[in-house]
Amino acid sequence: MAICTVYTSHSLNSTCSIPTPTKTYLGFNQKQVIFFTTSKRSNRRGSSYSTEISCAAEKTVVIGLAADSGCGKSTFMRRLTSVFGGAAEPPKGGNPDSNTLISDTTTVICLDDYHSLDRTGRKVNKVTALDPKANDFDLMYEQVKALKEGIAVQKPIYNHVSGLLDPPELIKPPKILVIEGLHPMYDARVRELLDFSIYLDISNEVKFAWKIQRDMAERGHSLESIKASIEARKPDFDAYIDPQKQYADAVIEVLPTTLIPDDNEGKVLRVRLIMKEGVKYFNPVYLFDEGSTISWIPCGRKLTCSYPGIKFNYGPDAYYDNEVSVLEMDGQFDRLDELIYVESHLSNISTKFYGEVTQQMLKHADFPGSNNGTGLFQTIVGLKIRDLYEQLIASRTGAPLEASKVK
Amino acid sequence: MATTLTGVSLSTTVVAKADSARIQPLRSSCLNHPWKLNHVKVGRMSVRTMVAPDSLSEKVSQSIEEAKETCADDPVSGECAAAWDEVEEVSAAANDARRKKKEADSDPLEVYCKDNPETDECRTYDD
Numbered sequence: 082m083a084i085c086t087v088y089t090s091h092s093l094n095s096t097c098s099i100p101t102p103t104k105t106y107l108g109f110n111q112k113q114v115i116f117f118t119t120s121k122r123s124n125r126r127g128s129s130y131s132t133e134i135s136c137a138a139e140k141t142v143v144i145g146l147a148a149d150s151g152c153g154k155s156t157f158m159r160r161l162t163s164v165f166g167g168a169a170e171p172p173k174g175g176n177p178d179s180n181t182l183i184s185d186t187t188t189v190i191c192l193d194d195y196h197s198l199d200r201t202g203r204k205v206n207k208v209t210a211l212d213p214k215a216n217d218f219d220l221m222y223e224q225v226k227a228l229k230e231g232i233a234v235q236k237p238i239y240n241h242v243s244g245l246l247d248p249p250e251l252i253k254p255p256k257i258l259v260i261e262g263l264h265p266m267y268d269a270r271v272r273e274l275l276d277f278s279i280y281l282d283i284s285n286e287v288k289f290a291w292k293i294q295r296d297m298a299e300r301g302h303s304l305e306s307i308k309a310s311i312e313a314r315k316p317d318f319d320a321y322i323d324p325q326k327q328y329a330d331a332v333i334e335v336l337p338t339t340l341i342p343d344d345n346e347g348k349v350l351r352v353r354l355i356m357k358e359g360v361k362y363f364n365p366v367y368l369f370d371e372g373s374t375i376s377w378i379p380c381g382r383k384l385t386c387s388y389p390g391i392k393f394n395y396g397p398d399a400y401y402d403n404e405v406s407v408l409e410m411d412g413q414f415d416r417l418d419e420l421i422y423v424e425s426h427l428s429n430i431s432t433k434f435y436g437e438v439t440q441q442m443l444k445h446a447d448f449p450g451s452n453n454g455t456g457l458f459q460t461i462v463g464l465k466i467r468d469l470y471e472q473l474i475a476s477r478t479g480a481p482l483e484a485s486k487v488k
Numbered sequence: 489m490a491t492t493l494t495g496v497s498l499s500t501t502v503v504a505k506a507d508s509a510r511i512q513p514l515r516s517s518c519l520n521h522p523w524k525l526n527h528v529k530v531g532r533m534s535v536r537t538m539v540a541p542d543s544l545s546e547k548v549s550q551s552i553e554e555a556k557e558t559c560a561d562d563p564v565s566g567e568c569a570a571a572w573d574e575v576e577e578v579s580a581a582a583n584d585a586r587r588k589k590k591e592a593d594s595d596p597l598e599v600y601c602k603d604n605p606e607t608d609e610c611r612t613y614d615d
Contacts, residue, residue: 150580159603168603200574207566209573241581242544244574296579301549306556306575313559313572444605 290347352454
């Protein structure tokens with residue numbers, strides 16, 4: 082959208098190679114300025130043309146987040162940006178249907194914006210959005226690479242309301258770029274650009290339960306239609322989305338509980354955090370003793386839990402061909418003191434102060450999953466990413482690495 | 489003749505008004521898809537104007553009907569998968585629009601404080 086300002090940024094900073102704009106939107110200048118200066122909170126309408134682009138001053142750290150549609154990516158993003166401080170918001174004054182979220186440190190872009198076929202195009206070609214044929218990986222690679230190198234890009238916008246590709250929006254290189262969507266680890270070139278990658282692996286039972294929650298109120302939907310949609314998409318999901326988890330540095334697996342025999346309600350969840358060993362700047366979380374196999378039921382004399390209780394498992398494992406550590410939580414929290422009790426028994430969680438995990442969880446108690454392992458592990462992964470980011474930056478500036486570590 | 493003239497002058501005013509209020513080049517695709525106009529039209533600052541969730545709801549039920557029809561012939565075809573994929577996409581969009589509408593309808597301070605409870609303006613005092 083901010084096409085007028087492209088001229089400004091271009092002329093101000095000649096080292097940036099910004100694509101030449103093809104259209105000029107006259108009579109929109111004022112709004113463009115406001116949009117462009119959103120990174121500075123204090124700027125208001127009528128402020129000067131103080132456009133600043135930090136070209137290559139500091140390399141952008143790129144994080145990939147993969148998951149199917151409707152599987153909690155946006156909740157995860159809200160938790161992640163919250164850990165970095167400040168809420169992420171859509172670009173001000175831009176396309177109201179933009180999929181981008183921007184906070185002080187982080188920009189989250191949705192990879193649906195790289196659809197090469199719009200809704201009608203997919204229908205005509207008989208392909209789903211999961212199919213690589215419906216996506217432009219060349220452009221995705223070029224733009225993520227440019228952002229990583231500190232160069233602003235004009236990123237297309239896929240409009241989920243209309244199903245069409247809207248005019249592009251300007252994305253400036255942030256400190257942290259999160260690319261979330263169906264295929265962040267599909268293309269080897271894009272994968273190579275990721276400093277850290279996460280895959281949200283939602284089991285079919287849970288996916289079904291979540292989509293019932295999301296869609297049942299919608300007119301026209303029924304249990305059958307929800308099931309039919311999941312099943313019809315499954316072959317493509319299995320072929321193109323699921324295999325990406327082998328490349329992920331962290332996988333959050335969401336399964337039905339085993340604490341309640343034959344439970345298929347999908348309300349109580351068993352969540353596993355699978356962490357790859359040997360990833361630079363990422364030290365897996367552990368319970369009690371690193372590398373041992375532990376089974377822990379925190380409920381007992383010190384902590385009273387209601388039915389069905391809480392159970393933790395931790396231990397080394399293999400995932401695809403990788404050595405991993407797995408932390409598992411089955412059940413849900415009733416009260417805060419359960420969470421702080423659990424937090425105090427976990428190590429390597431990269432908190433900056435005692436109780437930070439609990440504080441984050443409390444802050445967003447209204448987000449889905451705040452009382453179970455999905456919220457807990459999303460928050461922990463957020464803290465691990467903050468730690469990774471700080472270590473990466475410290476390594477680039479040559480400062481001692483140990484400084485950023487507390488626990 | 490008089491009626492025609494009235495009609496002409498009326499449409500001219502509308503065009504002029506629209507021109508000053510919004511981005512100029514309307515892509516031809518917008519004209520073919522009238523629902524798009526709903527959000528392009530109101531480009532006012534940060535006020536997020538949503539397509540009425542109603543029209544998206546309609547799109548959801550319409551795409552479900554289409555998917556059922558498409559899959560009646562061949563349930564394992566690419567066509568069938570694409571049709572159900574569209575159902576997933578518009579269902580997600582409808583859910584998103586509902587959430588945004590809920591946020592837009594509620595107190596903006598409350599929405600802000602939900603994400604920033606530690607800031608001064610979001611403090612609550614018991615006494």
